[in-house]
Amino acid sequence: MAWEWFAIAGLGLFHGINPAMGWLFAVALGLHRRSRRAVLWALPPMALGHALSIGVVAGLVLATGFVFDGHAIRIASGALLIAWAAYHIKYGHRHRVRVGMTTGFVGLVVWSFLMATAHGAGLMLIPVLIPLCSAMPVHSSGPLIVSIAAVSLHTLTTLFVTGAIALLVYDWLGVGVLRRGWINFDRLWTAGLVGTGVLLIATA
Numbered sequence: 001m002a003w004e005w006f007a008i009a010g011l012g013l014f015h016g017i018n019p020a021m022g023w024l025f026a027v028a029l030g031l032h033r034r035s036r037r038a039v040l041w042a043l044p045p046m047a048l049g050h051a052l053s054i055g056v057v058a059g060l061v062l063a064t065g066f067v068f069d070g071h072a073i074r075i076a077s078g079a080l081l082i083a084w085a086a087y088h089i090k091y092g093h094r095h096r097v098r099v100g101m102t103t104g105f106v107g108l109v110v111w112s113f114l115m116a117t118a119h120g121a122g123l124m125l126i127p128v129l130i131p132l133c134s135a136m137p138v139h140s141s142g143p144l145i146v147s148i149a150a151v152s153l154h155t156l157t158t159l160f161v162t163g164a165i166a167l168l169v170y171d172w173l174g175v176g177v178l179r180r181g182w183i184n185f186d187r188l189w190t191a192g193l194v195g196t197g198v199l200l201i202a203t204a
Helices: 002-017 023-033 036-065 070-094 105-118 122-134 142-173 185-202
Strands: none
Touching: 002 122, 002 142, 023 036, 023 142, 036 105, 036 122, 036 142, 070 122, 070 185, 122 142, 122 185
């Protein structure tokens, strides 16, 4: 089942590249405080907030897997992903999370948690977590260990990519790179939510 782990790392890569997940805010903090250290300091709390958001979803998958049939979980998860995409398209722009430039560790954790949750970051892990957890004996520690490993791998990948891009932009490229040309990750992410939801329902 190597593909599931590659998918988890791949989603971490995508989240790390997405400016809404943290690197842009880390760069802004560094520029505001005129300190490269501020960029690096912002990364751990952002990673923690992201991990908490992903962990909540992993915990729900773990809990419901012991109660509901796998096919029902897939259909419900697919419908949830499509519904979340529709909500994101219609109302996502109205609910931007705002945190000031003077925020501290806790503020960054909360900001990152809310941003990841608002974008449905954890929901995208559902198609990967279901087969990983279902492959483990139900009444064993296997599903829990797999879930913790998945959250850890995803978070570390996101942290590494976020940090690399933040430093690259802060030290070399500058935020002007966004004006010269950048992918609209909101649209790409919404399309991914819909596609994954349809795939889950079709393969249930």
